[in-house]
Structure formats: structure tokens, C-alpha cells
Amino acid sequence: MHACSEASKTWMNIPAPKRGEIVREIGEAFRTKLEYMGRLVSPEMGKILAEGTGEASSMSFYFFMYSLTNSFPVILS
Helix, strand or coil: CHHHHHHHHHHHCCCHHHHHHHHHHHHHHHHHCHHHHHHHHHHHHCCCHHHHHHHHHHHHHHHHHHHHHCCCCHHHC
């Protein structure tokens, strides 16, 4: 918990446009590894590979959408 608290302080001190760029890069990383991420997610969620890959694709989209807001809740830090 202490490490999370410290990380959130660091994250909050990064200017919003830079945070948006970081979050966008995370989404791009997800998109480049959709099949790999789908294989990780499928067993955890009890889904077939195609559904797991779809979940990973959705996650990449969420990162992209958050990157556009330039305003992130503390829970993402």
C-alpha cells in the first residue's frame, strides 16, 4: 500500500498531457500484443481465445479513451 501511495504522488505531479501520452502508449502496447494478452485473459475470465483477445482489444481502447481526457482518477495511478 505504501508503494501505491508513493506512486500516486509521483503520478499526480506529472503534467496531464504527459500522463495522457503514457496511458496512450500503454494502450498501443496492448494493441501490439492482442493475441498474447488474449491468451493471458482467456483462462482468467473463463473465455475462449477469441473472446479473450476481444477483451484485450477493449482494454487497449479504454487506455486510448483515458489518454484523451488528460484527467485521470487516482485509481489509475
